[in-house]
Amino acid sequence: MDKTLLKLDKLTITFGGLIAVNQFDMEVHSGEAVGLIGPNGAGKTTVFNLISGVYKSTKGKVLFNGHDITGLPPYEVCQKGIGRTFQVVKPFPAMTVLQNIMVGAFVHSRNRNKCEQVAREVLYKVGLEKKKNHLAKSLTLADRKRLEVAKALATEPKLLLLDEVLAGLNATEIEDAVKLVKSINAQGITILMIEHVLQATMAICNRIVVLDYGKKIAQGTPAEVTSNPDVIKAYLGDEYEVIRN
Template identity: 50%
Template sequence: MSADPSDPILRVDDVTLAFGGLVANRDVTLDVRGGEILGLIGPNGAGKSTLFNLISGVYRPSKGRILFEGADITRLPPAERCRRGIARTFQVPRSFDSMNVLENVTVGALARHRTAASARRAALDTLERVELTHRAEAVAGELTPPEKRRLEVARALATGPRLLLLDEVLTGLTPSEAKAGVALIRRVAATGVTVIMVEHVMEVVMPLVDRAVVLHLGSVLAQGLPAEVVRDDGVITAYLGERHRAA
């Protein structure tokens, strides 16, 4: 059964994840619309990366369910979710450091292509999209930190996602590198890929995203348009700080 085009591409429905007595996410409910850029923000330990792990299939929720394009994927393993169109990056880049850049991206492309030759062609196209072609033959372990983050994005894009989860891909970048990263994310979204991004650099992320969801202590504290969220009293108290209120 195909999903109704008016339905959200992703629905997280009353999801809780507990590790023994520690609740990492509690009663999280949110919808992600097709084609939007959604910012997932909040203080360290708020449960943002845990929620990414739930969406991508690393963890299964203790309760609740996750729907992607109308289908219940709550119990599907990560590889199957990837085949269905969910890709992600990691907070700490996870490249195959002994392989070159092209080989790393080809690994991602093999999720969508049946032959090594077609996967390699797709990988080359992807490297061009992320402006990393000039480093195709470089060993991944020799890349700079910003290049490794871009390689993470390239490998995820090579899987042909419809939903892309970006975990702090702009963190630690210089202003010019962050500007290039923002331009890349906008280009990806312009192709119809839905983006959820975890980011701490508020000055960068808020002008970029269409909506923002704020997590605090594992729960949704606020969600809405960026301009609304940054004026929310609870968000200011829990995350932005009183200096933001004064500004």
């Protein structure tokens, strides 16, 4: 039985004369946690925007759960089971934490009580239950990141796209966030994450795909990827090679 949940087939997008993503192929299987890494400007968030319907590809396809979702608007992609976070967290500042999470739940229902029930369950999953009545604007960065994840979880995704949820956090906060992402994956939600904190990515992901100038240059286990000469040259740098040896 094919367990492929997401398949990107020769995905390409151009902006004017710039090829931002070039013939990109990738598969993510149900239950996996996959990391998408690469230098700044490599096209990682653009890939997320293509998957989630923010951008329409110039060429290629996005297949989800065996269905072609290429070009669908973001709300339909979300309804089909793909949730995502964004690099820059933008909660609804004047709404409470609980109300923010309820917004995500409304993608599947217009029943306020049902959406509140979903939101309360998510609150406990992400550890924000004690702050449910706090205004979102009062949260720390770490809790705003947690809220961003919670809003996505409230859409009840099969696949969760995480875009730099660890960025800007200190070591203790990163450790807590890693535990959260691993717990989400353990609950059966497939993870595809962009992250520059490489050690955290390696702790979460069983497979890593490397993007550079819009093209896939490597994929494999964390150990395979971090020992790949092309990855070291393009992303990790010569100093990593020295430390590794």
